[in-house]
Amino acid sequence: MTLHQVSFTVNGKKVSVEVEPRQTLADVLRGQLGLTGTHLGCEHGVCGACTIIVNGEPARGCLMLGVQAEGAEILTVEGASPDEGLSLIQEALREFHGLQCGFCTPGMVMALHHLFSVNTSPTEEEIKEAISGQLCRCTGYQGIVNAAKAVAQRLQAQQ
């Protein structure tokens, strides 16, 4: 099995890693780059816990191969968090109790991060669609949707 040297940017930093073709991008991020905030809940692309942003688009980290990341710009939950404290999205999720066990949370944060990066005033339906591929077993989603609605309101108020 040939090893591939793969270079890409993750959270603004250039990295270069040697990977087997069969390694998923999520495994590379977690196992070789120590970015363990990207969680693996199913490894078959349904739960959404591994959702990251690749070249500005949301993607399942478990459904991309590490070798496919060559040249890509990747953002993970670590990169979507401010140096200290919480982002507007993260703060709202806390305030509205949009998390319990925290396992789906990084994927949820990234899905919402992408939503608000393309749409600062999403409707409730747009919020639901944005997180429709993210499974949460704890919250029943109500706190998450309420948090996202609050983010939308706060972004509007800022403008």
Next chain:
Amino acid sequence: MTIGARIPRVEDARFLRGEGRYVADLAMPFMVEAYVLRSPYPHAIIRSIDASEALKLEGVEAVFTAADVPADLGPIVCRIPTHGDLSPYLQHPLAQDRVRYVGEPIAVIVAKSRAICEDAAELVEIDFDPLPAITSPYRAIEPNAEPIHEAGNLAGDWGFDLGNVEEALKSAAYTVQESFSVQRHTAMPMETRGLLASYDRGRNLLEVHGATKVVHTNRNMLAGMLGMSEQDIRLVEPDVGGSFGARGEFYPEDFLIPFAAKRLCKPVRWIEDRVEHFGAINHSRDSDFVVTVAADENGIITAFDVKLVTDMGGYIRTHGDVVPSHAAACFPGPYKVRNYRINTKTVMTNKTPTGTYRAPGMFEANFARERAIDRLADKMGLERAELRRRNLIPAEMMPWHVGTESVKRPTIFDSGDYPAVFEKALAGYGWDAPFEREENGWLRGRGLCAFVEPSGLGAFEGVRLEVDQRGNVTIFSGSSNQGQGHETVLAQIVSSIIDVPVEKIAVRHGDTGIITFGGGTYASRTAVLCGEALYNASHGIRDKALKTASAKFNIPVEELELREGAVWQAGKNEPLITLGGIARILMPGNPEFLKPPSDKNIPDHDGLVVTSYIRGVPGGTWAFAVHIADVLVDPRTGETKVEKYFVACDVGRQLNPLIVEGQLIGGVAQGLGGTFLEELTYSEDGQLTTGTFADYMMPNVYNMPPVSTLVLEDVKPEGNVLGVKGVGEIGPSGVAAAIGNAIADALKSNTGLNILPFTPERVLSAVPTVTR
């Protein structure tokens, strides 16, 4: 006072930033990965296992089979009392000569990476002699059925017979008999299980990360199985991605991974994958009821006569028969019915073994009872809330002894004013408010259910509370945390008593290395038991601080008070000494307060530290709850849309309303999953056919209706000092019942809606022919 404050959780920041540390995020130098090779057959004799080719693969360290574990190693024992002797049905960590379900561990492969383990697994040659698989409990107890265990397939046949059911049935004005089926489904936390075990051979110390729920119990079981001292093993709970009852029991892997680490003297990590999880984690529910309910002409329910069959799967695990046991003990619910009879059969089949899932036995029993009561109301022509109203246990009859027991604990509903909560629930929802029966061809219905949910079970709980010399407080808790919010609510309890802000109070939990004994987390017990231990410990800290200040400054205790993290003398504007200062002078060896002896040793202080254990009321404390829902149904397709959902309950006292609400809403989501979507189905030949997230469907955001809650604090239980009742299981417990009743109401149907989950096809089959 921060008890009762609606404050966001202190633990959230790390999860939101991706800084949670779950077991798969942990690693150690020279660590190797383990993989559990599992049976592809539901029932087979293992003739031989040949791992020689696998062992030749580069990177493979070891392959362990049953031949490698000590010959005298017994099966994994059941940790709670059962109905009758279930020891013939216990599971060994590795299959010995026979497998009894798809997913049963046969070997452990250890290699440099998980991928290599999986490559090696394909090279292990196992010669199986397949046996007929039994997937139906009814088939299993037929006389000619293939015995799955030597003791036979009927593991338990027991029940209760209270009052005079025969007489009540004979003299009843109305009886209804219905069959109900609750499908096999389970907790399915978002994080799969995992363990990282390391062994220090020189000092004979074993450390296992990834344990959760009942770490002390599991540590003790592991010590027994490995022949080690309990104190030489440390089990540590990392951040945990949900449990809901299934995760954290003592599973085969909880022996196998530490065993492998000990044998190899290397850190061994096993991270379960989702497909493994489906076949390996305890399944749950899987119960069928035949319910006869009788009533007199005034709508007084005079008897419940029940038959219960529970499919236990291939083995009895650590939970024993607690699921049918709870269902049988609590079946009569919140109604004053003295004639109650149940026969329970627990049956072995060739499926994954079963255990608890949030509201074990209760979700099932509530569904069967509350659907039957609606049928009875319809038959009598009595309004459905009115029938319940006439039968609720009145406040003056509290505590109510049902007369049954479960896991050797009597079923006693300790407190509550059920009729009052019931009326508040109806009013809060607007039960009587008229509504449009039809909308664009879809039919609308409204349903409710009432039930009682136990909490605070388990013998004991303990904490140690420590204050350091900077005034920081640390709670060392014997209970564990899988996402419920204990780091916040436990801190709130302490904060309210010693007046230190929550931010200065850390909670450490789920670690046998930090506290000698611990009960763990199950049965919605932490607020009730750990809460009281913490309440006592906090008062202990307070008393110790005041007494110390009194002695140090020569001021009577009565003139001192503890607030804002310091001791104050009444009427003074400056504090006498901070809590940190007290902690410092109470440190052993500190000369400021206790002077060093001049001639011979004296006893020293032991710090501003208090340990407190609490022995719980065996029956726990029970919360009464009402669920109500409006549901739209398309009579042409069987599609459903839950428009709104409502939960009302009296929990005595809320520690943090934000968290209480979160538990209720999240619980409803799981209940809806069990009502509409989730099912662990088996093919006739014993293969699990819903073994990925693509076919085991959990609710996504589109499956959730708006959920509102009415949380009452009307009647405080007297059994615990905080006056709290656990809320973890009120959310899911009544969902199938309320939804089934609402759909039946929409369809004006008196058939069907007895089998879960309510697939569109099943709902459609309940549509009366005239409506179609």
Next chain:
Amino acid sequence: MKPAPFEYFAPRTLDEALDLLESEGSEARVIAGGQSLVPMLALRLARPEVLIDLNRIPELSRIRQEGSTIHIGAMTRQAHALASSLVFEQLPLLHYGLQNVGHPPTRARGTLGGSLSHADPAAETPAVMLAYKADMVLKSKQGERIIPADEFTLGTFDTAIEPGEILAEIRVQAKPNEGAALVELSRRKGDFAMASAAARVSLAADGTCAEAHLIVGAVAPVPLRFDAVTDALKGQKFSEAVVREALELMDLELFEFDNEDISLEYRRKIGPVMAERALLQAFKRAEGMQK
């Protein structure tokens, strides 16, 4: 759940990809968006020895209009097509169909060609392409074959793609000014359907149906076309009653799937309901365009 080992190539041109496909032989497999293939790799249900990645071939991911023909590169992302105004205006049924495909992160990676080549009977895109009578352009070292949609999907996970061939492009006749709808019944939105219906309706000046197409998916190995129904609707103004009457002509014998949890009998009940909803919604949208 780690894939079995394989070698990996990321060609930069279609020719390079076709060369690789030929030289690596039958153990090679192309990967498009990977939203179906990577789970199969992880489950070791698919175990190619060589993976040829089409993600770095820009020529495969363009949507362009030439005359009345829309050319959709097979590697066009589902999300890209969903957001495309050209698609929305010229191929509205594709737009509505894609709304039902997966979720934002899977649509962002998943491609149209990947979904069509995967040929899941419950997938939306094969039904959409059948409704449009689209042409599939298959490329190989030997040249090009153009296969009409009704000959492309052959069965469950089975297409007309031969070894050595890659689905390069989908060609569809632009259909502006018509109403379209794709309706499905699934237990959880975004998951595969128990039955789906795709409808296209264009109206004459008098508001009656000039042309209509109806496809029902997820009930048989391939999506089913019901021309008898749509023929009966020609010249009519749609109402619930009119559509229901026409749907009496739906040949339910063509439905095949019969599973323990979704019976054939049930699919035969909901198929016509989905068709009715799709036709009425498409008609309504067509009316909206006339106004």
